[in-house]
Amino acid sequence: xxxxxxxxxxxxxxxxxxxxxxxxxxxxxxxxxxxxxxxxxxxxxxxxxxxxxxxxxxxxxxxxxxxxxxxxxxxxxxxxxxxxxxxxxxxxxxxxxxxxxxxxxxxxxxxxxxxxxxxxxxxxxxxxxxxxxxxxxxxxxxxxxxxxxxxxxxxxxxxxxxxxxxxxxxxxxxxxxxxxxxxxxxxxxxxxxxxxxxxxxxxxxxxxxxxxxxxxxxxxxxxxxxxxxxxxxx
Amino acid sequence: xxxxxxxxxxxxxxxxxxxxxxxxxxxxxxxxxxxxxxxxxxxxxxxxxxxxxxxxxxxxxxxxxxxxxxxxxxxxxxxxxxxxxxxxxxxxxxxxxxxxxxxxxxxxxxxxxxxxxxxxxxxxxxxxxxxxxxxxxxxxxxxxxxxxxxxxxxxxxxxxxxxxxxxxxxxxxxxxxxxxxxxxxxxxxxxxxxxxxxxxxxxxxxxxxxxxxxxxxxxxxxxxxxxxxxxxxx
Numbered sequence: 318x319x320x321x322x323x324x325x326x327x328x329x330x331x332x333x334x335x336x337x338x339x340x341x342x343x344x345x346x347x348x349x350x351x352x353x354x355x356x357x358x359x360x361x362x363x364x365x366x367x368x369x370x371x372x373x374x375x376x377x378x379x380x381x382x383x384x385x386x387x388x389x390x391x392x393x394x395x396x397x398x399x400x401x402x403x404x405x406x407x408x409x410x411x412x413x414x415x416x417x418x419x420x421x422x423x424x425x426x427x428x429x430x431x432x433x434x435x436x437x438x439x440x441x442x443x444x445x446x447x448x449x450x451x452x453x454x455x456x457x458x459x460x461x462x463x464x465x466x467x468x469x470x471x472x473x474x475x476x477x478x479x480x481x482x483x484x485x486x487x488x489x490x491x492x493x494x495x496x497x498x499x500x501x502x503x504x505x506x507x508x509x510x511x512x513x514x515x516x517x518x519x520x521x522x523x524x525x526x527x528x529x530x531x532x533x534x535x536x537x538x539x540x541x542x543x544x545x546x547x548x549x550x551x
Numbered sequence: 552x553x554x555x556x557x558x559x560x561x562x563x564x565x566x567x568x569x570x571x572x573x574x575x576x577x578x579x580x581x582x583x584x585x586x587x588x589x590x591x592x593x594x595x596x597x598x599x600x601x602x603x604x605x606x607x608x609x610x611x612x613x614x615x616x617x618x619x620x621x622x623x624x625x626x627x628x629x630x631x632x633x634x635x636x637x638x639x640x641x642x643x644x645x646x647x648x649x650x651x652x653x654x655x656x657x658x659x660x661x662x663x664x665x666x667x668x669x670x671x672x673x674x675x676x677x678x679x680x681x682x683x684x685x686x687x688x689x690x691x692x693x694x695x696x697x698x699x700x701x702x703x704x705x706x707x708x709x710x711x712x713x714x715x716x717x718x719x720x721x722x723x724x725x726x727x728x729x730x731x732x733x734x735x736x737x738x739x740x741x742x743x744x745x746x747x748x749x750x751x752x753x754x755x756x757x758x759x760x761x762x763x764x765x766x767x768x769x770x771x772x773x774x775x776x777x778x779x780x781x782x783x784x785x
Contacts, residue, residue: 352602355609359593368586368634368641372619375589379613385606400602407602 330448331395338510340451341392345402346410346504346511347440347458348388352403353410354433355382361425370422370471377429377464384458391454405508409500416496423475423482424489427547430468432493434543435536437461439501442532446514446523472547487550494540494551564682565629572744574685575626579636580644580738580745581674581692582622586637587644588615588667595659604656604705611663611698618692625688639742643734650730657709657716658723661781664702666727668777669770671695673735676766680748680757706781721784728774728785 331337358378365371389399417432419425437459444455476483505512517523524532544551565571592612599605623633651666653659671693678689710717739746751757758766778785 352606352609355613356593356596356605359590359596359612362590362593368637371590372586375586375616378593379589379616382609382613403602 335510335513337395339514340395340447341397341402342405342508342511343440343443343447343455343514344388344392344451345397345399345404346406347455348385348392348399349403349406349410350436351381351384351388351458353414354378354429355385357414357425358429361419361422361429364419364422364425366422373464373467374425374429377467380464381433387454388458391451406504409504409507412503413496413500417493423472423486426468426472427486427489427549428493430465430472430547431490431540431543432497434461434465435494435497435540438536438539442536443514446517469546472549476548483549486547487544490540490544490547490549490551494537569744569747571629573748574629574681575631575636576639576742576745577674577677577681577689577748578622578626578685579631579633579638580640581689582619582626582633583637583640583644584670585615585618585622585692587648588612588663589619591648591659592663595653595656595663598653598656598659600656607698607701608659608663611701614698615667621688622692625685640738643738643741646737647730647734651727657706657720660702660706661720661723661783662727664699664706664781665724665774665777666731668695668699669728669731669774672770672773676770677748680751703780706783710782717783720781721778724774724778724781724783724785728771 331340355378358374358381362371362374362378365374392399392402417428419428440455440459444452447455472486476486515524515529541551565574589612592608592615596605596608596612599608626633626636651662653662674689674693678686681689706720710720749758749763775785
């Protein structure tokens with residue numbers, strides 16, 4: 318990845334160095350998240366009970382990885398370095414995965430669905446505070462593929478066959494949520510520019526504390542909806 | 552994957568059930584080979600010394616997986632079932648990978664380059680005996696991506712820094728070749744239709760023993776060239 322000079326005719330927003338730094342941070346954390354998602358899904362594919370299941374997980378892994386390159390390109394376009402941009406987020410994301418290593422195929426499926434869904438909702442919330450080009454890129458990077466239907470079907474099938482599993486998986490879902498919040502707070506504390514993004518700027522609206530509270534309510538509600546789609550309590 | 556009826560207006564070649572079975576076999580073995588390549592490259596990516604290296608391997612893995620879907624589609628189009636078509640080849644390909652598990656990052660790189668190159672050369676040789684549509688699909692499925700330049704560069708760099716490594720890697724290359732031949736013979740013995748493909752049919756040219764000998768000579772020569780590109784004896 319080579320560095321490039323920011324386009325002087327680019328969006329006004331990028332003339333604010335704090336905004337530019339925040340966008341580079343945001344694209345960096347999303348990109349590293351996709352790389353990690355690839356790794357984890359490829360790893361979980363090994364636990365697949367059938368070749369069909371393995372191919373479905375491998376397809377999800379490849380789809381995640383396919384989103385990395387446009388993010389890297391954009392970081393370069395606005396004068397950043399893709400690998401330097403990802404570096405500050407490796408610890409938090411790696412810790413998240415370390416603390417939520419699935420013990421079996423089913424936990425892997427729930428994590429793929431619930432964990433990615435939560436991260437994607439969060440990035441979509443942030444996208445509202447971005448310039449239009451960056452917003453479009455972020456929104457397209459977090460689109461759920463057609464693969465999530467596969468996860469829902471598989472998890473529901475398994476619970477139907479053995480309802481006693483649902484208690485364990487409901488706890489697992491709560492653990493995923495808790496660990497995600499822990500690591501998100503860590504990132505928010507470390508990366509001032511990224512946090513400042515939510516607070517707004519001269520020409521951008523921001524969030525006050527009450528609005529941040531409402532955002533978390535929305536994220537929690539969507540998490541509960543996803544758990545319900547899987548047939549699980551949240 | 553759903554079954555479909557063969558198009559009665561399809562190529563004349565497919566009216567020969569042995570040819571059709573052979574093509575389904577061939578597409579099945581290539582597709583399962585790509586899935587295995589994905590799994591192995593994703594696994595090797597974990598050994599990567601840097602995030603840049605990890606991303607390069609993950610990109611190779613995703614590229615391999617991207618070739619699976621067109622092969623599956625084609626199998627369905629000519630009236631086969633994609634997963635049934637892959638099933639007969641799982642043992643041979645899994646055994647190949649089991650017997651050639653890289654002990655480190657460098658062995659993984661050499662295997663990615665030399666192993667895939669060998670398989671791809673073999674499928675390209677077979678492609679000459681196929682109807683034009685199938686031939687185009689096979690040739691596009693075995694195209695080497697732009698990623699192989701990365702492998703050559705990394706292996707040469709490492710050998711330049713520590714020339715004593717090259718002896719071990721040269722032996723590794725021979726082991727890859729030997730194991731590939733062992734498993735290829737196993738497949739040839741098991742799958743009559745696929746072997747018969749090389750022998751030709753009413754409206755297709757085939758290979759006599761002398762021609763098969765020349766084909767193996769070409770494969771061995773290309774293997775030696777690839778080893779030389781890496782800076783290794785073969």
